[in-house]
Amino acid sequence: MMDTYHSIFIISFVIIIYIITWIITKKKIITIATNRKIWNVFLVLFFFSSSVLGLILAVAIDYKLSLEWYRSVLWFHVEFGIALAVVSSFHLFWHRYYYVILLKQALAKNKDK
Secondary structure (H helix, E strand, O other), X not given: OOOOOOHHHHHHHHXXXXXXXXXXXXXXXXXXXXXXXXXXXXXXXXXXXXXXXXXXXXXXHHOOOOOOOHHHHHHHHHHHHHHHHHHHHHHHHHOHHHHHHHHHHHHHHHHHO
C-alpha cells in the first residue's frame, strides 16, 4: 500500500468527481455557488491535511524524533498533496481572470518604475 503513490488514481478520481459536480451544476441540481463551495471545502481539507502532515514531518526531522512512523506520514502527506494539486488547478482556472488582472497591474507598476 505505502510502497507506491496513487497519482493516476487520485488525479482521475478527483477529475471524475469534478465532472459529476459540473454536470449536476449544468442540470441546475446545485448552483454554481454551491459547486464552488464544495470544491473550496475540498481545497481546504487537502491543504490542511497535507500541510499539517508536512509540519509534523519537519518537526520530527528537526528534533530527531523517532521516525518509525515517518514513511506512513510521508505517504499520506504526498497523497493529500497530489489531490491538493489537482483541486488547486481547478481553483486557479476558475479565478484565472483575477490573476491575469493582478499580473497586468503588477507589470504596469514595474513598467512605471
